Amino acid sequence: DAKTTQPTSMDCAEGRAANLPCNHSTISGNEYVYWYRQIHSQGPQYIIHGLKNNETNEMASLIITEDRKSSTLILPHATLRDTAVYYCIVRVVTGANSKLTFGKGITLSVRP
């Protein structure tokens, strides 16, 4: 079972920042927070992941609260191509049998 909760959907204007929230109140100390997205008719695409510290890469920023019970994915300048389903996932750090378990995700719609 997915261990995260996300809103069903949200929208934002093109060029503005999109802030996607995720609740993972039961996260363990040995679990990462991962974000993937899935554009229509494609497989999921990795965005970013983090353990405790905030992370930034060329696609997005991940802000994890100090207690690690929630996080926010930030797309700094959303474009129409960012319209997709975004999945927030917690994943055990160690071991080869480390599942990536998807929930329903949040549908982000970027409007012109």
Add this chain to the structure above:
Amino acid sequence: EAGVAQSPRYKIIEKRQSVAFWCNPISGHATLYWYQQILGQGPKLLIQFQNNGVVDDSQLPKDRFSAERLKGVDSTLKIQPAKLEDSAVYLCASSFTGTGGEKLFFGSGTQLSVL
């Protein structure tokens, strides 16, 4: 670098028929996953291979689904016989070692329609 390759892209069959899907992971990736994604839901893990051994097949309906990765590279997923509820996108993914700090790379999937 080449991504995860899957074929066919689309498949339409009648119930009780058999079907097979093929996946070629990224070169050098030891771990291979098959996911099933029903319309409107997130992907669900069916089976995970580490090289040519099965690590997790707890959610694979073994009465009708089978998968193999004989040489630790390519993999096939088979359904025999198919049911209407098997209509879904079947996604293959791979990662370097399968440990928790890695990215999974996904293929575009095979969309199966069972009539």
